Amino acid sequence: MKTFFKIVLVLFILFAGFIAAVMYFTSPISLTAENFFYAIQNNDYQKAGKYLSTNFKRTTTVEQVMKAFPHKRFKDFAGCSFNNRKVNADGTGMLEGKVNFTDGSFMKVKIDLVKENDEWKIDHITVPKAGLTEVDANGWGSSEQNADNNRANYQQPSNQNENTQGSKPSQNANLNAEQLVHSSMVSLVNAILTDDYTDFYNSTSTPFKNTVSLVKTQTAFRPFRNVKINWQDIKDMKPVITNREKEDHGIIKYEGYYNTAPKPLYFNFEFYPENGEYKIFGAFLKIK
Numbered sequence: 001m002k003t004f005f006k007i008v009l010v011l012f013i014l015f016a017g018f019i020a021a022v023m024y025f026t027s028p029i030s031l032t033a034e035n036f037f038y039a040i041q042n043n044d045y046q047k048a049g050k051y052l053s054t055n056f057k058r059t060t061t062v063e064q065v066m067k068a069f070p071h072k073r074f075k076d077f078a079g080c081s082f083n084n085r086k087v088n089a090d091g092t093g094m095l096e097g098k099v100n101f102t103d104g105s106f107m108k109v110k111i112d113l114v115k116e117n118d119e120w121k122i123d124h125i126t127v128p129k130a131g132l133t134e135v136d137a138n139g140w141g142s143s144e145q146n147a148d149n150n151r152a153n154y155q156q157p158s159n160q161n162e163n164t165q166g167s168k169p170s171q172n173a174n175l176n177a178e179q180l181v182h183s184s185m186v187s188l189v190n191a192i193l194t195d196d197y198t199d200f201y202n203s204t205s206t207p208f209k210n211t212v213s214l215v216k217t218q219t220a221f222r223p224f225r226n227v228k229i230n231w232q233d234i235k236d237m238k239p240v241i242t243n244r245e246k247e248d249h250g251i252i253k254y255e256g257y258y259n260t261a262p263k264p265l266y267f268n269f270e271f272y273p274e275n276g277e278y279k280i281f282g283a284f285l286k287i288k
Helices: 028-041 047-051 054-059 062-068 160-167 177-194 200-204 206-211 214-226 232-237
Strands: 009-014 018-023 079-089 092-101 104-114 118-128 239-245 252-258 265-274 279-286
Touching: 028 047, 028 079, 028 092, 028 104, 047 062, 054 062, 054 118, 177 200, 177 232, 177 239, 177 252, 177 265, 177 279, 200 214, 206 232, 206 279
Parallel strands: none
Antiparallel strands: 009 018, 018 279, 079 092, 092 104, 104 118, 239 252, 252 265, 265 279
16 A cells, blocks of 8 residues: 545535534545445435546446446445545545445445546446456546646555554553543534534644644534534433444544434544554544
């Protein structure tokens, strides 16, 4: 893996079914990819096409997409785990990782994206032989973009840095998963209620700060102030962690929910080991 770019701050709010979501733990490119697969999970290939680039749709029919990503398989879609992410200054991006299913299986995938009218669109999808048959540029998308020029992405930590981080105990390593998630959630909830994101922003990792400004953070989460749940009670609640996962570069991921009323508050936090402690690398909040 040459480089990686972790999920940036993105606002994603769905009013149908009372869904409000904000994603940041991989840039908007990750949200585009997941929305594509969620549409297929719902057997809505027309909606899935909204996340495809003009070139993709010009070279690939709906029937080909349905054959490559059949609803029979993707009805059990359980989210994506991308361990390699890039956003380039020329308006291209790349995701590489796994598409997960509820039966515990997964499919490796590489997705190239382009920006069209200020929106990220999938331009090419490659599935290794472990899943479907490996495809070429004329298979399920347009030709791959030249991503070697004008890059604006983070460099993968060197082995030396990784070893240093691995041998250096985290100051908050004694915190269990529940405490780590809860302290981050309380900080975020306080920011949402007060509209002051300074403390929360200061608790995030350097890669996050290098990608997302304080103003963008505030703008993205501000709509949650209008979501009617018992925010004030969260500080006295315990998170219910439903999934734990270790990713590359020492990143740890926790998924779960708080039993808020009238709707549960779902979360997906990722933490990055930095300067001897775990700091927020990304998060997903959803009320549905």
